[in-house]
Amino acid sequence: NEDSIPDVVACGTGMTLGFGSKYQTAEMWYLVYNFSTDRSAYPSQGTSNLMPKTINLDWAFIIGVVLSLTAIVFTFDSISGEKERGTLALVMSNSVSRSTVLLGKALGAWITLMIPLILTILMNLVIVSLIGAEQYLYLQSGDWYRIFIAIFISIVYGSIFLMLGFFVSSLTSRSATSIFTLLLIWVVTVVLLPSA
Numbered sequence: 001n002e003d004s005i006p007d008v009v010a011c012g013t014g015m016t017l018g019f020g021s022k023y024q025t026a027e028m029w030y031l032v033y034n035f036s037t038d039r040s041a042y043p044s045q046g047t048s049n050l051m052p053k054t055i056n057l058d059w060a061f062i063i064g065v066v067l068s069l070t071a072i073v074f075t076f077d078s079i080s081g082e083k084e085r086g087t088l089a090l091v092m093s094n095s096v097s098r099s100t101v102l103l104g105k106a107l108g109a110w111i112t113l114m115i116p117l118i119l120t121i122l123m124n125l126v127i128v129s130l131i132g133a134e135q136y137l138y139l140q141s142g143d144w145y146r147i148f149i150a151i152f153i154s155i156v157y158g159s160i161f162l163m164l165g166f167f168v169s170s171l172t173s174r175s176a177t178s179i180f181t182l183l184l185i186w187v188v189t190v191v192l193l194p195s196a
Contacts, residue, residue: 059121063154067117068161068190072182074109075165077175084174102166109162114155121151161186 082088091101125147165182172178 059124059150063117063157064194065190067113067154067158068186071109071113071158071161072165072179072186074113075105075162076169076179076182078105078109078166079169080172080178081169081175106162106166109165110159113158113162117154117158118151121154 077084079088082091092098164185168181168185169175169178172181
């Protein structure tokens with residue numbers, strides 16, 4: 001349908017460019033449609049910005065909910081699951097100390113959880129820096145300081161839930177009991193208390 005083809009490209013400065021125009025612009029742009037027929041047939045089109053829509057990432061949600069739940073999922077059966085399967089008694093029968101076993105499990109879970117978190121935060125910072133430089137918005141030194149404090153707090157927050165998962169898993173003898181207890185604690189601390 002020809003109504004789906006835009007007539008001009010309008011820039012943020014108010015300048016409009018026809019498709020035969022040789023002008024270039026670095027401003028925000030959007031497509032302008034000349035609806036000669038019924039506009040209600042095309043409710044999603046109009047003079048709004050039709051640049052690709054991006055999803056706004058809510059890092060507070062990702063770290064507060066997703067990171068803590070992932071930490072619980074990684075650790076709920078780390079010890080109780082081995083008790084159920086009988087592999088913990090086999091490991092302890094060797095000359096390996098309990099602290100070594102716990103440290104190895106904790107370090108493996110921590111690395112598995114924190115490396116993707118830190119890499120995605122750093123990738124987001126690079127993207128924000130590049131887009132900000134393009135739009136003449138630069139991060140100041142105080143902004144970087146707050147960003148690194150937020151990263152440190154995120155690492156501590158994830159580590160707390162990892163240690164909580166190991167603690168509950170060591171107290172229970174069945175992984176089903178462990179996951180139920182951890183999910184109950186998670187729902188109360190992450191979902192109910194902040195909303196209350």
